[in-house]
Amino acid sequence: MHYNLALIGFGNVARALARLLVRKQDILKSKHDVTFSFTGISTGRHGHAVNPNGLDIQKALELVESGKDISALSVKPLADSMEVIHHSQANFMFENSPVNTETGQPALDHIRTALNLGMHVSTANKGPVVHGYRELTALAASKGRTFRHESAVLGGAPVFSVMREAFPLAELESFKGIFNATTNVILSRMESGETYDEALKYAQKIGLAETDPTNDVDGWDAAIKVAALVTVLWDTPMTPQQVNPTGIRGITSEMIAKAKAEGKRYKLVCSAEKVNGDIKVGVAPQLVDSSSSLYGMMNSSTGITFRTDVIIDYSIVLSEKPGMTGGPVETAYGLFADFVNIVK
C-alpha cells in the first residue's frame, strides 16, 4: 500500500518526522509493505507546495532550513494550508500547525477537511484534541478513517497508545504527573541556587522556553495537556480554562530552599481524579517528598502516574538525557508511531 502524505506545519517536529520517515522507509516496506511519498507541505512562513507524484523532501528540508521558500517545488500555486490539503491528493495528513489553546484553530479545520477528504490524521497539536476529540473521532469513524494524537502529551513518548492497547478494560481512577519541561527545569535549577530569572534565561537558551514564557510558567501548557488526557481517557470534554491552572511565578528561592532543607521539592503537579463520576483536576505547584513518584523527575524529565482498578500505580517517565538527541525527534516518533499503527 502506498501513502501520499501531507505535512501541514513544517517546523522542528514536522521536519524531524520527515527525516524519521525517510530513515525508516526500508523497514516500513519490508515489515508492513508500506511505501509513501510526500505530496503536500504547508509551512508557516516559507510557502506551500503540492505534487501528487511526490515532492523532493530533501530539497524542501534544505530550503526551509536555509530560510527559503518552497513554493517553487509546487506543481500549482497555492494560497494557504487549506489549498495544500485539497490539492495534495494525500491519504494521510500530519497536522502540526501552532497550537491555539483557546479555539484549537486552524488545526481543527485542517483535520475536519482532511477527514472529509478520506485521509487518516495524526497530530501533535493539543488544540484539536481538547476542542474536537469527540467530533473528530466520530467523523473519522464515519469515513472509515482514524484520528490519532500520540504526541499531544509527554513529547511523543507512548501514553495514549499504552492506555488504549496495554490496559484493556481497566478503569482509570486518577493520574498525576509533571507535563511541562520548562517549569521543571526552572524549579530544578532554582533548587541548585539559581534565581527564577537566571533559570528562565537558561530554559530559553536551550530552546525549551519561548521568548514569552507565559504559556509555560503560568501553567497553560500543563493545563491543556491535563484537558487533553481527561478528554480522551475519560471521553469527557474539558478545556484548559476549566483546569484553571496556577503557575510557578509565586514560588520564591526562599520557599525552595526551605523545602530542600526539609527533604522536599516544589513540582508543578498536574492531576485528575474521578470521584463518584465527577472529575477533579488541577495544575499547581505542590510540595512533594521522596515517597512521591514525581520527586525524582528533575530538569527536563516529565512523566505520568496512572492509578487504575487493576494496576495500581503505573508510571511512565521520559527522562532527561543530557547531550543526547531528544525533543523534536521524540515528538516526531509519536506521529510516526500513529502512522505505523494505522497503516500496518
Place this chain on the structure above:
Amino acid sequence: MHYNLALIGFGNVARALARLLVRKQDILKSKHDVTFSFTGISTGRHGHAVNPNGLDIQKALELVESGKDISALSVKPLADSMEVIHHSQANFMFENSPVNTETGQPALDHIRTALNLGMHVSTANKGPVVHGYRELTALAASKGRTFRHESAVLGGAPVFSVMREAFPLAELESFKGIFNATTNVILSRMESGETYDEALKYAQKIGLAETDPTNDVDGWDAAIKVAALVTVLWDTPMTPQQVNPTGIRGITSEMIAKAKAEGKRYKLVCSAEKVNGDIKVGVAPQLVDSSSSLYGMMNSSTGITFRTDVIIDYSIVLSEKPGMTGGPVETAYGLFADFVNIVK
C-alpha cells in the same frame, strides 16, 4: 463468542485471575461480546476438575481456600494436569504452574499440548518464555492461535504489550531496571538501619520472600526476567545461566551506610545492551546516584528503563503503594489483558 477456560495452576495469581474475570464479565460481554466459563482447573495439591458445561468457580475458590480438594466438582476422574488440558474442552488456557528456571517444565509441555489442541495460551510463568518462546510462538502461529506472557516480568504491569503495540518499528538498544521486589525491599530496609537478616525476615513476613530466599537474593529471579526480556524483545534465546547473576549477599550494612553518606544506593541492577549485534547482559548490585532512574525505586517498587533509537529513555515503574492491594491482583491483570487482547 464464548470461551471455555482452563486454569492450569490455581495458586494466588490464578485465583485472583478467576475473581477478576468474574468481576469484569459484564464489560467483556457489553464491550467485546465475549462470554466465558471455567471448564478445567488443575491445582498443585487440591486435585483437578473438568466440566465442559462450566465448573462452579465460586465453589472451587472456596474449596481450595479452605484447604479442600476440588475433585468432587469434576465430571470425570483425572490423574494430572495433562488430563485436565485434554478433557477441559477449553479454547483458552492460563498456565500458572510453579516456575522451573532450569527446564521450563512442566509449563512447556502444558503449553505445547494446549496449542496443539487449538487453545490460545497466556502464562505468568517465566520458564516457558525463556525455554520455549520461539518454538511456542511458531507453534501458536501454525495453529492460528496466540501465545502471550504479559505477566512474566514486572508483575502484570504492561511491558511486553507496550513494546509490541506502542513502539512500532523502534529499535531497542538497551534496557536496565529493578526486577526483583524482595531484594529491593531488603536493600531499602538495610538503608534504614536494619541488618540483612532483619530485612529478609520482614520480606518473608509480608509474603514477598519465600522460606528459602535463594532464588531472590542470589539474583536468579532477576536473571530469568532479564533472559525473558532478551528472548522476546530481541528474539534471541537466552537462559538465566547465561545471565550469570550476582546476588546481594555480599552487600554489608557498612557498604550501604557508606553509600548513603555519599548520596548513593545499592540496587540489584538488571541490564542488557545490544552492542554491534552482541547482547551484553548483567544482574549485579550496583551503586546508583540520584541521576539514575533507578535511584527513586524503593521498597517493593520495580521498573524498567528502555533506550530506543527514537524515544531515548522511557521508563515504566510499578510503584509500591503501602496498604493497597497489589501483588497477585496485578499479576492476574497481565493474564486478563492477554485474554482481552487476544479475544477482542
